[in-house]
Amino acid sequence: MPPPTLDSILEERRSQPHQLIEVLQDVQEHYGYIAEESMRTISNELGVPLMEVYKVASFYKAFALKPRGKNVITICTGTACHVRGAKLILNQAVGQLGVKPSEVSDDGLFTIEHVNCLGACALGPVVTDNGNYHNHMSPGKLRKLIKSIYKTDAEEISHD
Amino acid sequence: MxxxxxxxxxxxxxxxxxxxxxxxxxxxxxxxxxxxxxxxxxxxxxxxxxxxxxxxxxxxxxxxxxxxxxxxxxxxxxxNTEKIRKLRRNVAELLVSQAPNSRAIQDIAVRCGVKEVRYPFRNSECVLCGRCVQLCPGTFGVKAIGFVGRGKDRRVESPFDIRSELCNECGSCTDLCPMTVVPCDGPMKTGEEYLCRNCESKMAFAEEQGICISCDFGEGFQCERSPQNF
Structure with a gap:
């Protein structure tokens, strides 16, 4: 199914400035990131100054301003996860995939992001892959997780 | 009325x-x-x-x-209680450590009774006071600059870091910036920052912290008590 166009996302929301975050969330969900051009269109259609749109989009970690990889691995570096070794996990991910945080790997498959809290502090260190939570992460568990994601991707490609 | x-x-x-x-x-x-x-x-x-x-x-x-x-x-x-003076002194100390090259901020720090700066000097060009953002008239009241990012990455920028077409080049932002208001004669070099304390001599009662003096500083900051407004 093709992603809905910006037009259909904006449908029935035009000229309603308070819908800004909802529209940005939908754009983020369907396109994976918020492009400059989308922001300009949103600004025009909702009647929100471009500065406001950019300010909101740059403020929240949930919005990406650059394209993300196919799989987004989010590593929590909040206080609880930090004391339980989130840094080791981040290093493991960075080393294994060879990308810096919030950049896309060369094959376009992975983006690593670190956020300040995922809201599951008792389960820390927490890692999510595309929205699936994994608790009590260790570098070893993460290595297996990344391998399994590679495997599923390879299967998908061979099925196509 | x-x-x-x-x-x-x-x-x-x-x-x-x-x-x-x-x-x-x-x-x-x-x-x-x-x-x-x-x-x-x-x-x-x-x-x-x-x-x-x-x-x-x-x-x-x-x-x-x-x-x-x-x-x-x-x-x-x-x-002007002891508690407030202490808190304010700390705020001023943090501001002056962030931007030691601003004369305006140096003045404020000394007026608030800062005697030494215990924080590392960061030599930033901006203390995020937001005077430029508040004043920016843009076109039709639409601002051309604003705060971008969050936490330690917060900064003042125009959208996508290119000059916005809404900017009239009126210069209000630079007029009001504490980095440009009454600029310091010799900007302090990296590694040589210090609390200049020049304006301390102008204070009537140095030991009375927080007291208002008719300083040059008020001129740029439209202080009601600046000599021009008396």
Missing amino acids: TPKVTVNIDGANIKTARGSSVLDAALEHGTCIPHLCRVPYIESIGACRLCIVEHVVNGWSKVTTSCTLLVQEGMVILS
Whole structure:
């Protein structure tokens, strides 16, 4: 199914400035990131100054301003996860995939992001892959997780 | 005629217009509360935290910024207590460590009684006071610059870091920037920052911290008590 166009996302929301975050969330969900051009269109259609749109989009970690990889691995570096070794996990991910945080790997498959809290502090260190939570992460568990994601991707490609 | 309310600032009962902020009321009646981010006639955002005061309610005092606190009938405000001076001194110290090259901020720091800077000098060009953002008129009232990012990555920028077509090049932002208001003669070099304390000699009572002096500084910052406005 093709992603809905910006037009259909904006449908029935035009000229309603308070819908800004909802529209940005939908754009983020369907396109994976918020492009400059989308922001300009949103600004025009909702009647929100471009500065406001950019300010909101740059403020929240949930919005990406650059394209993300196919799989987004989010590593929590909040206080609880930090004391339980989130840094080791981040290093493991960075080393294994060879990308810096919030950049896309060369094959376009992975983006690593670190956020300040995922809201599951008792389960820390927490890692999510595309929205699936994994608790009590260790570098070893993460290595297996990344391998399994590679495997599923390879299967998908061979099925196509 | 606008309705008046009576507030008590540092023991003085003053009558002021309803809807004005405590900071405006205090300045209007001659109590100088140090402030940096306030731009007259524009709603304050409480960014610099220098104008903190104690707001006493039922015997309990709450520290809050006076620029965002609106006057209410019978309000009791303390602007020059030991607690406030200590907190304000710390705020000023952090500001001067962030941007030691700003004469305006150096002045404020000394006026707030900063004697030494215990934090590493960061030599930033910006203290995020937001004066430029508050004032930027843009085109049709649409701002051309604003705060971008969050936390330690917060900065003032135009959308996508290219000059916005809404910018009129009016220069209001640079006029109001504390980095350009009465610029320091010799910008301090990296590694050689210090608290200049030049303006300390102009203070009437150096030991009376927080007291208002008719300083050059007021000129650029539209301080009601600057020599021009007397």
